[in-house]
Amino acid sequence: MSKFSKKRGKSTPAISTASLPDIIFMLLFFFMVVTVLRDSSLMVKVNTPQASELTKLEEKSLVNYLYIGRPTDQYKEQYGTSPRLQLGDKFATVDDIPLFLEKHKIKVAENKRARITSSLKVDGDVTMGIVQDIKTQLRKSNQLKVNYSAKPKNE
Amino acid sequence: MAKKSSKDRLTNEINAGSMADIAFLLLIFFLVTTTIVQDKGITVKLPPWSEEEVDATKLKTRNVFSVLVNAQNQLLVRDEPANIxxxxxxxxxxxxxxxxxxxxxxxxxxxxxxLKNDRGTNYETYLEVYNELKAAYNELWDEEAQSKYGTEYSDKMPREQKKAIKGKIPFVLSEAEPTSFGEEK
Structure with a gap:
């Protein structure tokens, strides 16, 4: 009896919190991995319009982004105020789209290539002319899955 | 002797209690800075490119619901001005x-x-129109799913059911080459 109680008394120190940092670090790494830092800084102003019939873009790696909008104040003097297309981190013209799509395509596994989606992030204030040219170019390069990026409508 | 050894152990142990605080600080920083970007939008399937224009004259006019949007963002639905x-x-x-x-x-x-628009049409208006048309179909699919299967239309439905609904009410939206009266210079 005495032996038993003695052993118990010895083995009840404070709960070890030594593994707490490990747990927190695990959470931290999770968030660090999940966080997607925008890889291209925007040179055009993009304020997408609101819509209600939205679908979610599933796999990030299967999506390429095309930004269309008017140049921001920083680039206004150099590039004017008419709507421009931005691919990656630089201004581009419609003719650069096929190469851009091809560059993205080779990074994607072959069996997934049919599911590549182009996300058009278009400013609501842009006229349809440039959007139409880009759509035509996408059709010509056989990139038919397109997602018009939009914000959910707040009721 | 026994006392000394216990003292030794005490001095050798680094206090790791504050480690959690440091990790928490980093965690909170990432929690705050992370904006889980919700990439949502209207998914559209563009028609394949072909050189020849689709001839719409073969279709009966009663089967065509024409929506025109001009450069002033005004709507013309079946040859009458309309509201969005x-x-x-x-x-x-x-x-x-x-x-x-x-x-x-x-x-x-x-x-x-x-759907036909002008090159000078505002993108916001265009997307609004597109959204309304898609909403019409989504609501019809929903009604169909409710009456047939008793559930609301969603992506989680079995594929055959979705196919049956879409077979009954197919989404056909043809976009004509836009006019260019109000093109921005």
Whole structure:
């Protein structure tokens, strides 16, 4: 009896919190991995319009982004105020789209290539002319899955 | 002797209690800076590119629901000026034709929505119109799913059910080459 109680008394120190940092670090790494830092800084102003019939873009790696909008104040003097297309981190013209799509395509596994989606992030204030040219170019390069990026409508 | 060894152990142990605080600080920093970007939008399937224009004259006019948007962002629905608020209900009525009217679609499978805009149309207006037309179809699919299967239409539905619904009410939206009256210079 005495032996038993003695052993118990010895083995009840404070709960070890030594593994707490490990747990927190695990959470931290999770968030660090999940966080997607925008890889291209925007040179055009993009304020997408609101819509209600939205679908979610599933796999990030299967999506390429095309930004269309008017140049921001920083680039206004150099590039004017008419709507421009931005691919990656630089201004581009419609003719650069096929190469851009091809560059993205080779990074994607072959069996997934049919599911590549182009996300058009278009400013609501842009006229349809440039959007139409880009759509035509996408059709010509056989990139038919397109997602018009939009914000959910707040009721 | 025994006392000394216990003292030794105490000095050798680094206090790791504050480690959690440091990790928490980093965690909170990442929690705050992370904006889980919700990438949402209207998914569209573009038609494959072909050199020749689709000839719309072969279609019966009663089966075509034409929507025109001009450079002033005004709507012309079936040759009459219209409001964007009425667009969804008109499209739904056109597709289903519940009262069997002469001038609306013969049946949902024959209904075609034709959208035409100008190069000077605002993108916001264009997307709003597109959204309304898509909403019309989504609501019809929903009604169909409710009456047939008793559930609301969603991506989680079995594939055959979705196929059956889409076979009955197919989403046909043809976009004509835009006019260029109000092109921005």
């Amino acid at each position: 608020e009425q667009l969804k209900d008109r499209a739904k009525e056109f597709i289903m034709n519940p009262r069997g009217q002469e001038d609306l679609a013969e049946k949902p499978t024959k209904a075609i929505i034709s």
